[in-house]
Amino acid sequence: MEKVVVLGAGSWGTALSIVLAENGHNCLLWSHREDQANEINHQHSNEKYLPGTVLPTSLKATSSLKEAATHGKTIVMAVPTKGIREVCRNVKEWIQEPILFVHVSKGIEPDSLKRISEVMREELPVHLIEGIVVLSGPSHAEEVVLKHPTTVTAACEDIQYAEKVQDLFMNGNFRVYTNSDVIGVEIGGALKNIIALGAGISDGLGYGDNAKAALITRGLAEIARLGTKMGAKSSTFSGLTGIGDLIVTCTSVHSRNWRAGNLLGKGMKLDDVLNQMGMVVEGVRTTKAAHQLSKFHEVPMPITSALYAVLFEQVDPKIAVDQLMDRVKKHEMEDLFEYL
Numbered sequence: 001m002e003k004v005v006v007l008g009a010g011s012w013g014t015a016l017s018i019v020l021a022e023n024g025h026n027c028l029l030w031s032h033r034e035d036q037a038n039e040i041n042h043q044h045s046n047e048k049y050l051p052g053t054v055l056p057t058s059l060k061a062t063s064s065l066k067e068a069a070t071h072g073k074t075i076v077m078a079v080p081t082k083g084i085r086e087v088c089r090n091v092k093e094w095i096q097e098p099i100l101f102v103h104v105s106k107g108i109e110p111d112s113l114k115r116i117s118e119v120m121r122e123e124l125p126v127h128l129i130e131g132i133v134v135l136s137g138p139s140h141a142e143e144v145v146l147k148h149p150t151t152v153t154a155a156c157e158d159i160q161y162a163e164k165v166q167d168l169f170m171n172g173n174f175r176v177y178t179n180s181d182v183i184g185v186e187i188g189g190a191l192k193n194i195i196a197l198g199a200g201i202s203d204g205l206g207y208g209d210n211a212k213a214a215l216i217t218r219g220l221a222e223i224a225r226l227g228t229k230m231g232a233k234s235s236t237f238s239g240l241t242g243i244g245d246l247i248v249t250c251t252s253v254h255s256r257n258w259r260a261g262n263l264l265g266k267g268m269k270l271d272d273v274l275n276q277m278g279m280v281v282e283g284v285r286t287t288k289a290a291h292q293l294s295k296f297h298e299v300p301m302p303i304t305s306a307l308y309a310v311l312f313e314q315v316d317p318k319i320a321v322d323q324l325m326d327r328v329k330k331h332e333m334e335d336l337f338e339y340l
């Protein structure tokens, strides 16, 4: 039994805390809202983020970051990308020994263009980091709490830390693989949200399965094109954190990115969509970051550019789709030519 703390009591932080608590670990879940920590401790529920889910009584919550930071030697960061820097800055004040950090957030920081593990290394003193592992894959919180079979990947350049995280989380319903390609796992997990927004828009416009299959397949091509340029292994994109997460996010009604895209496709304005969602829609900020990355690395990313135009330049979604279809002729495998 290990002592593990999870920072961030939204859907994913809570679902992962349940996995850890039910695996027999002493898991403490930190919420930045005292009322939510009280609800978890006394009602054994988190109605805003996982309605109807009964939390194990062994799962404890706190709103004290000091208590959380001194609970054990493993910290799972489960706040949205936008909150990672702030939480790292605040928690490091209380940490007293090297910590194995696990992050589960799927995004890229706009402007700095940093991946989450890079942001964490910028904010946390090196002597406080035992290792940083990214845990990612096709895994909607709503299905994890129902104990439906789920597979994810724990990635770290130093595979012993990925294996430690595999041991912590793995059980009969939650299968964890390991990988050493941190760049590929982080890029795949972050950029699939852009394509999921696009798939939602396509469905909202009333287009069918042909269009969605096209978005998933050509979306993967542009994610891999950028990712490999950034140093990822191309094989990672055919794994759980690449095509696996793309499939689940583009096809599931649980996906906040798909749902947000669907409302955009039906004509709702972005601000109204985000207000209505009430949960994080990572793909919006990541579209901005990926658009910047594609320019920086001079990698064509037509679907990302179309999404950028819809989200930030008020281009009508139908016109954006027409423009994607009207692009110049291409060979499907042109990316492979570079490697032949």
Ligand SMILES: NC(=O)C1=CN([C@@H]2O[C@H](COP(=O)(O)OP(=O)(O)OC[C@H]3O[C@@H](n4cnc5c(N)ncnc54)[C@H](OP(=O)(O)O)[C@@H]3O)[C@@H](O)[C@H]2O)C=CC1
Pocket: 008, 009, 010, 011, 012, 013, 031, 032, 033, 049, 078, 079, 080, 081, 082, 083, 084, 086, 087, 104, 105, 106, 107, 139, 140, 141, 142, 278, 279, 280, 282
């Ligand atoms: N939900 C899922 O199925 C999965 C999510 N992920 C990823 O996990 C990350 C977290 O997502 P998820 O849990 O779903 O998001 P939610 O929107 O469900 O919850 C976010 C939680 O983080 C809290 N929070 C936001 N900003 C801060 C901050 N600065 N400091 C402290 N707490 C903060 C929110 O608090 P408040 O209530 O006050 O807003 C809320 O409790 C995302 O990057 C997402 O892509 C990955 C796999 C699956």
Ligand SMILES: O=C(CO)COP(=O)(O)O
Pocket: 106, 137, 138, 139, 140, 193, 196, 245, 248, 249, 254, 255, 256, 257, 258, 280, 281, 282
């Ligand atoms: O990453 C996820 C599933 O793997 C969750 O996706 P959403 O953030 O779109 O709900």
